[in-house]
Amino acid sequence: MSPGALSARPSITLKLATSLDGRIALANGESKWITGVEARLETHKLRAAHDAVIVGSETVLADDPELTARLDPMPGKQPLRIVADGRGRLSPNARIFRTVSLGPVAIATLETTDLDALGWPSERGLQYWMTPPDLATGHLAISGILEAAARARVSSLMVEGGGQLAVSFMRAGVVDRIEWFRASILLGADARPCLGGLGLEKLAAAPTYQRISVKQVGADLWESYVRKN
Numbered sequence: 193m194s195p196g197a198l199s200a201r202p203s204i205t206l207k208l209a210t211s212l213d214g215r216i217a218l219a220n221g222e223s224k225w226i227t228g229v230e231a232r233l234e235t236h237k238l239r240a241a242h243d244a245v246i247v248g249s250e251t252v253l254a255d256d257p258e259l260t261a262r263l264d265p266m267p268g269k270q271p272l273r274i275v276a277d278g279r280g281r282l283s284p285n286a287r288i289f290r291t292v293s294l295g296p297v298a299i300a301t302l303e304t305t306d307l308d309a310l311g312w313p314s315e316r317g318l319q320y321w322m323t324p325p326d327l328a329t330g331h332l333a334i335s336g337i338l339e340a341a342a343r344a345r346v347s348s349l350m351v352e353g354g355g356q357l358a359v360s361f362m363r364a365g366v367v368d369r370i371e372w373f374r375a376s377i378l379l380g381a382d383a384r385p386c387l388g389g390l391g392l393e394k395l396a397a398a399p400t401y402q403r404i405s406v407k408q409v410g411a412d413l414w415e416s417y418v419r420k421n
């Protein structure tokens with residue numbers, strides 16, 4: 193998909209919180225916390241500044257996150273919290289389901305998923321997006337997620353990981369901006385990467401970004417990038 197293929201698609205920010213060597217969690221899934229409290233506060237501000245945030249199902253299975261923007265004072269409006277869960281693996285007791293009263297939630301799942309069999313709740317503020325598969329990977333098609341997001345009037349979307357979902361957005365060529373928080377630790381190649389495989393065969397085909405700012409936040413570095421090609 194070319195960046196302009198979806199005329200009404202939201203602008204897309206990829207947020208990464210990694211070790212120096214670009215890892216987001218240990219092999220066993222432990223990820224709390226790689227970056228410090230100051231960087232996490234900036235993440236909450238970024239959430240509040242976007243219409244929606246999205247994570248992959250493995251992130252919810254590992255961390256059971258709430259994904260709300262928690263600031264003092266609390267923002268007047270919470271972002272729509274989206275989980276990409278093609279195979280319907282989320283527990284009905286997941287925190288994301290238990291916090292719908294705090295702000296809206298959408299679960300994007302394959303159009304073949306039998307919602308009745310899963311026992312997922314049904315309440316005001318909770319939407320299910322029945323989404324077609326990407327025929328190459330079997331995962332949810334990013335184009336389908338973005339079409340549903342556009343229908344929900346999402347004009348800015350922040351991808352919060354993990355690495356598998358992030359690389360699908362990157363492969364789709366739709367990541368306009370990267371907000372990268374980097375902690376001064378090393379986790380090694382057995383830890384989970386911030387981006388899955390891109391399958392590149394030529395450097396010239398690599399997605400390229402221009403760094404537009406670098407800030408120190410607590411002990412971490414916050415780099416911002418915009419897409420060049």
Ligand SMILES: NC(=O)c1ccc[n+]([C@@H]2O[C@H](COP(=O)([O-])OP(=O)(O)OC[C@H]3O[C@@H](n4cnc5c(N)ncnc54)[C@H](OP(=O)(O)O)[C@@H]3O)[C@@H](O)[C@H]2O)c1
Pocket residue numbers: 207208209210215216217220221222223226247248249250251252254255276277278279280281331332333334352353354355356357358360384
């Ligand atoms: N440091 C950080 O900032 C940070 C942020 C987020 C996560 N994490 C950590 O990262 C780990 C999880 O990351 P992960 O890379 O293993 O998994 P992930 O990206 O969170 O989730 C991957 C799952 O999402 C589902 N999915 C649906 N549509 C997809 C698509 N188009 N492309 C890819 N996946 C899609 C797939 O499951 P189905 O086939 O069932 O749909 C896939 O297995 C956890 O340990 C978490 O703690 C760290």
